[in-house]
Amino acid sequence: MRLFFDARYIRTDFHDGISRFSHELAHAVFAAAPDAGVEVTFIVHDPGQVALLPAGAPTVSLHAPTSVLEPLAALRLNRYRPDVVYSPMQTIGALGRRFGLILTLHDTIYYRHRTPPRDLPWFVRLGWRLFHLTYAPQRATLNAADAVATVSETSKRQFAAVRLTKREVVVLPNAPQRLAELAPAGAMPGAAAALNIVYMGSFMPYKNVETLVRAMAHLPGRTLHLLSRISPARQEELEKLAPADARIVFHGGVTDTEYAALLSDAALLATLSLDEGYGLPIAEALELGVPAVVSDMEIFHEVGGPGARYVPARDARAFADAVIGLDDEGARAALVAAGREHIARFTWPESAARLLAASRRVVAQRAR
Incomplete structure (x- = not known):
């Protein structure tokens, strides 16, 4: 199985929450992949991100996740023929994809507090606010994937309460740094x-x-x-x-x-x-x-x-x-x-194992 891991959210200056999650999970997945019979390739947009990935890990380059080309991301990734693409966010474009897709929605807090991160471009901040005015765009985004990941059982219950997705929701806990x-x-x-x-x-x-x-x-x-x-x-x-x-x-x-x-x-x-x-x-x-x-x-x-x-x-x-x-x-x-x-129950190896298992389920489901 060929798993493409979207590493474009890893920052090269300092980690924010999404960057640290991406970085730690990427390393844990790469370490666990050989025993699981999985070939992992990382998607980057900045050459500096390669140095933050596991040594020797294969990579492919794509536009930045904040690019206006993001809705077309799947069309560009099709050429590499991945079996599954995993993204630690939910913004990667699914249009025309020919591979399994697992998106991540960490929580629903921005539906209650709609202020976007200030370091995003103005047009992304505007889109962010409009996107979170109603659950409808999020439902369409998540249902365009094969499975959805989140970081807690609490978020999983919140998704169910508002019927946010019809897809399987898998919990990948955010483990603490040591x-x-x-x-x-x-x-x-x-x-x-x-x-x-x-x-x-x-x-x-x-x-x-x-x-x-x-x-x-x-x-x-x-x-x-x-x-x-x-x-x-x-x-x-x-x-x-x-x-x-x-x-x-x-x-x-x-x-x-x-x-x-x-x-x-x-x-x-x-x-x-x-x-x-x-x-x-x-x-x-x-x-x-x-x-x-x-x-x-x-x-x-x-x-x-x-x-x-x-x-x-x-x-x-x-x-x-x-x-x-x-x-x-x-x-x-x-x-x-x-x-x-x-x-002690919250570890990156455990989250990696859950992601690899979910990826196998996606591949099996698409083969039916």
């Missing part, structure tokens, strides 16, 4: 009471960072670290909400190594998001052995399981009480152990 390999030598994450509260994520309104900021009024002596890049205007908004004498550090973006070091330093991971597509920072913290205090919603329960404390998203006092409760060494140790056991 921050332990980047942590300082001798670090003991989760071993001490949390003096540092770490937030990794954007500052969109639904992320509800305001409640984290207000909660610092109940957490004297502790520091809130806001790690991601932030605009000056948004930082000023949050600074005005900050209680007097609150310790809040705006890092303005950090490397993975800095991220690992901050989580390893008497810290816990916090997020009080009102809505979310996944929750990768929670998975990363649990894998490192860092406790998490998060908002009480379905996707966070799936990712965090018994390894996190759950609180009402807008209740600053409840969040603070949960943080203080983890000063108890026994409670903290039990939470860390439960989190590590839970998150």
Whole structure:
């Protein structure tokens, strides 16, 4: 079986969520492919992407996924005669395809929050907003494939609730990166009471960072670290909400190594998001052995399981009480152990095996 993996979403500067997912799954699929009798070829648009793929992996070049040629992508790929094409997004054109196709829709959050990523071209941002005004275009897109992938059981249930696709939906969990390999030598994450509260994520309104900021009024002596890049205007908004004498550090973006070091330093991971597509920072913290205090919603329960404390998203006092409760060494140790056991089920080899199995099903179905 010839599987073509769309690697065009792998960034050559720094990973965003889709880029990291694509990169990690690509390596896991390539490693598992020989034993499964599968030949994997990667689709790229930037020569720099080749260096980020497994050494010696075959590649073919195609236009960028944001190109106006994207609706014709299948016609260009037909010449290579793949059996199945897998894309970590759902935008690749299916018109005239002569191969099996598996598309990925990570979640439905952009139907509730329609603001597109700012680094996309203006015409793509406009199309993004129009596309998410109704489920009809998404249904047509997904039903044009043979199968649909997503990253969580929560998303799979949400797809079913709105009848988003008639196709099989296969879950390919988004596994955490191993921050332990980047942590300082001798670090003991989760071993001490949390003096540092770490937030990794954007500052969109639904992320509800305001409640984290207000909660610092109940957490004297502790520091809130806001790690991601932030605009000056948004930082000023949050600074005005900050209680007097609150310790809040705006890092303005950090490397993975800095991220690992901050989580390893008497810290816990916090997020009080009102809505979310996944929750990768929670998975990363649990894998490192860092406790998490998060908002009480379905996707966070799936990712965090018994390894996190759950609180009402807008209740600053409840969040603070949960943080203080983890000063108890026994409670903290039990939470860390439960989190590590839970998150160990989320691995890239497992996701790769599921994708290869789904690809075989697609080929068998098309042969009938």
